[in-house]
Amino acid sequence: MKLVLLGPSGAGKGTQAKFLSKAYDIPHISTGDILRGHIARSTEIGLQIEHIMDTGKLVPDEIVIELVRERVIEPDCAKGFILDGFPRNLYQAKELCTMDFEIDKVICIRLDDEVIIKRMSGRFTCPECNSVYHTDYYPTKEKGICDACGSALIQREDDKEATVVNRLKIYHDMTEPIIAFFSGVHLLSEIDGLGTAEEISAQIMNLF
């Protein structure tokens, strides 16, 4: 089964992709994770894209499309895969349709901007042990200090409100037109992203 998960960053695509990956035993392909891997390994691509990703802008199409083309022909993708974060614009969506396979379903998780901004911009991360907290949903015992290891928490560049707002604008301008494109070819199902991860998984399972 070949699936595409659409929706803004912060709507819970990653969580649902992991759930589907387990349920159907197919790999979760997150272009964001692949790109962050390049940055962590300081590859040629990583050095080229680091500053782009820090601001939440889109990485050039040719880089992402090539990475996806290479990934989906790996042996673990023979039974299918879940694309999370790709396609991100109409050009990428059209390129996806020229690849050597058919997409079975596109699932779009919808969530209002205000909820996403609240979810994302309240997140703080420990630079030492990577624990993640939230000022409203998962606060630390002592403000700004990691419960697990006592280090001072930081806000990741891409969780800062200005970056989140910028990413949402890019989503509305560049990515949302894909929804109409896929609904035109009858592949699209829309899901309400408000609710617990379990409630959203249940809505998704009802689609199959």
Ligand code: AMP
């Ligand atoms: P994500 O983890 O999906 O939120 O992606 C993090 C960042 O990676 C995005 O803000 C973009 O800079 C970059 N990125 C991920 N997927 C794509 C894509 N399909 N096209 C262009 N840039 C991407």
